Amino acid sequence: MLAVAHLFARGTLKRGLWLLVLMTFTAQALAEFKVALILDRGGKDDKSFNSSAFEGANRAKEKLGITLKFVEAADDNAYEGILRSFARRDFDLMIGVGFAQKEAVQKVAVQFPDKHFAIVDSEVQAPNVRSLMFEEHEGAYLVGAIAAMASKSRIIGFVGGMDIPLIRRFAMGYEAGARKIDPGAKVILNFVGITGEAWNNAPKAKELALSQYTGGAEVVFAAAGASNFGVFDAAEERKKLAIGVDSNQNWTKPGFILTSMLKRVDEAVYATILEAQSGKFQGGIRSFGLANQGIGYAVDKYNEKLLTPEIRARVEELKSDILAGKIVVPDFYKTR
């Protein structure tokens, strides 16, 4: 009898200990907010779109004290597994960067309704998913206007990465911006490819840009991920101009990059983490455009000589016209 009582007491003690351990863990989990950032194939050093997302998440890590884990997916089939493994562990917010993660986020978010998700550049309809969308066409419109003003030949070029609606949206805005300045401007549109390889094929992007420069283009806008650097090389060789995309790429080839169309993925990621951490996370679409500085164009010490005061004044004028609703920039997403 005594022995049984003894056993029982020991059992309670053990259970009590477990409870204590469990409680400490929970307390710890509450104290730190865990964020997973899933980058696409460009990787965190693409000096473009992923770099920007990574920067925003790191800023959150420093300022908000969150725990940050990031992964670079090796191929498009890996997203689902990565997302699920983070959700299954004690991560609070999973951020997928890039349109290629759409299906994976959609699927995993349904399976983990009490976890938060965010996706950049794509729309996912679920209460626990925030879709971070950018008004790329507005920025492309402005750099298109800049390109048309900087080109004396009245010919400008565009090199897109993969031929997808998102990149078509850039192209359409760019063309419209150029036509606003010079209705007779010729715009040469090219795409590197039709598969994911297109983001990483600088040699081909360079050939495309070279053929555009030969065709008379004086400014080429590159929206092609890591392939952008092929376009910049072509600009350097032919002593012509290029326009960068997503992050500020002016510094990568000083003197040859007229400006960069900025897409503040960093701001979007930071804002999402901040709101999720303070319990104000909301699903649905959050869009970033000229109005909230989510989209813009870069002016810094590397290109201030290339962007003349007249060009800058005219672009600012166009920008305020767009904000005032006097100019409606055509949006490829709405033409379909």
Next chain:
Amino acid sequence: MILDELGASTLRVSTPLVFAALGGLYSERAGVVNIALEGMMLVGAFAAAAGTYFAHDPWVGAAAGMASGMSLAAIYALFVISLRANQVVAGTAINILALGLTPLLCKALFEVTSSTPSIPLSDRFHSAPVVAAWILVLVSWIVVQRTPAGLWLRFAGENPDALDSAGVRVNFVRWVAVLISGGLAGLGGASLSLFLSSSFSRNMTAGRGFIALAALIFGKWRPVPAAVACLLFGCFEATQIRLQGITFPGGGSFPVQFVQILPYFLTILVLAGFVGQSRPPRALGLPFRRE
């Protein structure tokens, strides 16, 4: 003017293919399937960019590219020749290895995984790779068709037993062939990162190793026809670049996708026997073991 441009572009675009196809030629004529060309090109592209970055000399970079291609080829040879592993499986493994190894080394050397620092215009090749590639085509033609070493090479792929009876070590010939293959593929990679662009970026070969292999088959495993096939595929690419976005008078634009499948489509036609006959070396893919 436009034709000049097209010609120059064709020569440029086909250069890495010519190197890699010649690389494939040595290996396959000796009886070793080489689908690892893609991986060997990739490490070559990386090593060339890294070497040039540190040495400020593209020739040093090219040498590094060649050496790294040969190193990877040595691993491949060890498995498929000495250990008689399945060549397709081992080749695939080599490609995957290269895909993972390059960002890892890039991270170790430059703290970034995606690309090496950009190489200034003055430290890049301008036309040397094109000239070198075509000299190598000529040299390979002489070596393969006109020298005793070439005869050994061909026998190692056609009838290794006969070569063995003649007192030549088949696996030695194959080892040398695979090493040459790796070196040439490495040079092809170097021409990609030092000539066609200004840095290495992740998976930048983008299937060029396989296109080179297709050219080799299209060229019936002979140096000059294979190089001409590379030129043809390069011409498709260059034409496609210039046809993109051009709209026909009656509306509608040129289907880019169609041009992109042309190299593969033509290769299948050749293999199916529609355009002459293409016969692989008889002992291709078979490991050699002395009876």
